[in-house]
Amino acid sequence: MNNLTKGIILLIAILAIGAGLVVWKNKVGGHAAAQSMNSITKAEIEMLLADVAKTNPAILKRLKEDPEMKKNQLENLKQLLAFASQAQRDGLGQDEAGKQELDNIKAEVYAVNYDRETNKDKGPMPAFGFITEDQVKAYWEEDNQPKAASGMFGPAVDARTHEQEFNDFLNAKLTIMNQGNPEAPREVSEEEKTQARDVFAKIRIYRAEYERRAASGELEPAFVDKVNLQLKLQQAQFLARLYSEKIADKMKVTDEEIDQYIKANPDIDPAQKRAKAMQILERAKAGEDFAALANELSEDPGNKSPEPQGGLYKDVPKGRMVAPFETAALALQPGQIAPEPVETDFGFHIIKLERPLEKKGDAKEETYDVRHILISTAVKDPTNPMGRDTPVKDYARTKLEEEKEKKLIDEIVASNHVQVPADFDVPEPTAEQLQQMQQRQQQMMMPPPGSEDGPEEPAKKSDPKKPAPKAEPKKK
Numbered sequence: 001m002n003n004l005t006k007g008i009i010l011l012i013a014i015l016a017i018g019a020g021l022v023v024w025k026n027k028v029g030g031h032a033a034a035q036s037m038n039s040i041t042k043a044e045i046e047m048l049l050a051d052v053a054k055t056n057p058a059i060l061k062r063l064k065e066d067p068e069m070k071k072n073q074l075e076n077l078k079q080l081l082a083f084a085s086q087a088q089r090d091g092l093g094q095d096e097a098g099k100q101e102l103d104n105i106k107a108e109v110y111a112v113n114y115d116r117e118t119n120k121d122k123g124p125m126p127a128f129g130f131i132t133e134d135q136v137k138a139y140w141e142e143d144n145q146p147k148a149a150s151g152m153f154g155p156a157v158d159a160r161t162h163e164q165e166f167n168d169f170l171n172a173k174l175t176i177m178n179q180g181n182p183e184a185p186r187e188v189s190e191e192e193k194t195q196a197r198d199v200f201a202k203i204r205i206y207r208a209e210y211e212r213r214a215a216s217g218e219l220e221p222a223f224v225d226k227v228n229l230q231l232k233l234q235q236a237q238f239l240a241r242l243y244s245e246k247i248a249d250k251m252k253v254t255d256e257e258i259d260q261y262i263k264a265n266p267d268i269d270p271a272q273k274r275a276k277a278m279q280i281l282e283r284a285k286a287g288e289d290f291a292a293l294a295n296e297l298s299e300d301p302g303n304k305s306p307e308p309q310g311g312l313y314k315d316v317p318k319g320r321m322v323a324p325f326e327t328a329a330l331a332l333q334p335g336q337i338a339p340e341p342v343e344t345d346f347g348f349h350i351i352k353l354e355r356p357l358e359k360k361g362d363a364k365e366e367t368y369d370v371r372h373i374l375i376s377t378a379v380k381d382p383t384n385p386m387g388r389d390t391p392v393k394d395y396a397r398t399k400l401e402e403e404k405e406k407k408l409i410d411e412i413v414a415s416n417h418v419q420v421p422a423d424f425d426v427p428e429p430t431a432e433q434l435q436q437m438q439q440r441q442q443q444m445m446m447p448p449p450g451s452e453d454g455p456e457e458p459a460k461k462s463d464p465k466k467p468a469p470k471a472e473p474k475k476k
Contacts, residue, residue: 037081037084037085037088037232037235037236037239037418038081038085038416038417038418038419039081039418039419039420040077040081040229040419040420040421041421042421042423042424042425044229045077045421045424046424046425046427047222047225047226047229048229049063049424049426049427050427051226053427053429053430057429057430057434058429058434060426060427060428060429061429063426064426064428070423070424070426074420074421074422074423074424077420078413078418078420079409079412079413080233080236080237080240081236081416081418081420082409082412082413082416082418083236083239083240083243083244083412084235084236084237084239084240084243085416085418086243086412086415086416087239087240087242087243087246088239089416090243090246092239092242092243092246093238093239093242096168096172097171097172097175097176098172098176098242100168100169100171100172101172101173101176101238102235102238104169104172104173105231105234105235105238106207106231106235107203107204107207108203108234109227109230109231109234110206110207110210110211110227110231111128111202111203111204111205111206111207111210112127113210113223113226113227113230114206114207114209114210114227115127115128115130115206117219117223128199128202128203128206131202131205131206135205136198136201136202136205139162139201139204139205140162140163140201142162143161143162143163162201162204165204166196166197166200166201169200170188170193170196174186174188180245210227247408250404250408251401251404251405251408253397253400253401253404257400258393258396258397258400261396261399261400262392262393262396265396268379268392268395268396270343270347270348270377270392273347273348273375273376273377274341274343274348274375276348276375277341277347277348277349277350277373277375278341280293280297280350280373280375281337281340281341281350284337284350284352284373285337290310290311290337290352290371290373291310291311291312291371292310293311293350293373294308294309294310294311294312294371294372294373295308295309295310295311297373297375298311298372298373298374298375299347299374299375299376300372300373300374300376303374310371311352311371311372311373312354312369312370312371313369313370313371313372314369315360315363315367315369316367316368316369316370317365317366317367318330318357318365318366318367318368322344322345322346324342324343324344325342325344325349325351325372328342328349328351329351329353329368329370329372330353330356330357330368332351332352332353333353333356334353334354334355334356335352335353335354336352336353337350337351337352338350338351338352341375345391345392345393345394346374346376346377346378346391347374347375347376347377347378348374348375348377349372349373349374349375350372350373350375351370351371351372352370352371352372353368353369353370354368354369354370354371355368355369356368376389377391377392378390378391378392378395379391379392379395381395381398
C-alpha cells in the first residue's frame, strides 16, 4: 500500500539504525519468528517518544500542538500492525528467505541498541566502532571449534558455522531484493561482500552479548522492553511490505472503471471543455488571429512564461510531443489549422502548423514549429488545495485507487482486531534537547575540516534564453 507507513513519525526512533549498517542494507539489502503484531500500548508509544525527544525534539512540539497529527499517527500504526498481523495469518515470511530476514532484523535491533547503550558514555564512534579486529577475528575462528551438543531438553544449538550463517544471510538479502526486481538481478562485488562480512560479524558479536546479559538480568528491564518494542515494529514493517506486495493487484484500476467514474462525476467530465474548444476553433477558422486567441484563451502554462508566446513552440524535435498531438500537427500543411480539437491527457488542443518537419540550417535532427491553444481538462483535488492540477484520467485513477485502498485497509484492520490507545501524552522537549538539536543542524551545514570552500553555492539560475519546458512531455 502506497500510504501504509506514510508519515509515521513515531517510527523515527525505530528506523534510525547504525550508519555502517544502513550502508550495507541499502547496498544489498539461525531463524526467528516475528512477534505478535496485534497491539501497541500507550506506555509503549510514550517509550518511543522518549527516544524521539533525544533525536528530533522539534517533532514533539508539532505533535503536542496538532491533535490531528497525533490521531493520524495512531491510525497509521494501526494499519501497519494490521497488515503485519494479516501477513502472519497468511504465512508470509515463513519461507527460508523470510525467516532469515526476520532473524536478521532481530540481530540488527539487538546489536544496534546494545552498542548505543553500552558505549553511550565513551565518546563519538561509528556504529560498532568499539569492537576490535581481534574480536572479529576470534568470531570467525570459532568455526574451527566443535559445536556443543544439543540435548533433548537443553537449548537448541545452531549447527551452522558462522560462515554458513553469513552465506545464508547474504543469500536471503539477495533473494528478497531480486524478488522486487527480477529483470535486473543484483550481484554482490567482492568489496561489498567483504564489507558485509565485517558488519555481519560485529552484529552477531553484540547480539550474543545482548542476549546473554538480558537473560541473566544484567540489563535494565526498561531498556530490554524498548528493544523488544523496536524489534516488533521493525519486523512489522517487513511483514507489512510482504503483504502489500501480495495484494497490489487488488489496487489496480481499469480503463472502464475510470470512464465510469468520470461519467458519474459530471463536474470533471471533459465534455463541456470540448464544447469550449470547438467555439475557439470556429473563431480561428473564421480568420481571427491565432496568436491573439492563444494569448487570450490558452490554458497552457508554457504560453505565459516568460511572456505570452502566441501559443508558439519553435524547433520541436520529432517525438517530443505526445503522439495524438504530434500526429495531428504533422498531418497539416504550413498555415493550416487541424479540423477538430485534438484530445490528450492534458486537454483539448487547437493546433496550427507553422513550419513543417525539416532540418533547419546545420541542425542534425528534423524539427517543426507549431502553435496550439490548450483547453485544459486537468482537475484540482479539493482535498489538496496546494497540489497541482492533474489530468482528469489520472485524477479519476487516484480517487478510485484511494477508495479501493481505504476499503481494503478497513477490512484488514477490522478482521485483525488491532488495539492501539485512543490517545497518548507527548513529553515536553527540554531546552537542552532543543539546543543539542540546533547544534547538530549547524554542524551538518558546516564545510568539512580542511575545506577552503564555504557552504555550497546555490544552483545557477537557468539561462533565460533557453526555451521554456514544453507543455506536452512525451508519455512514458
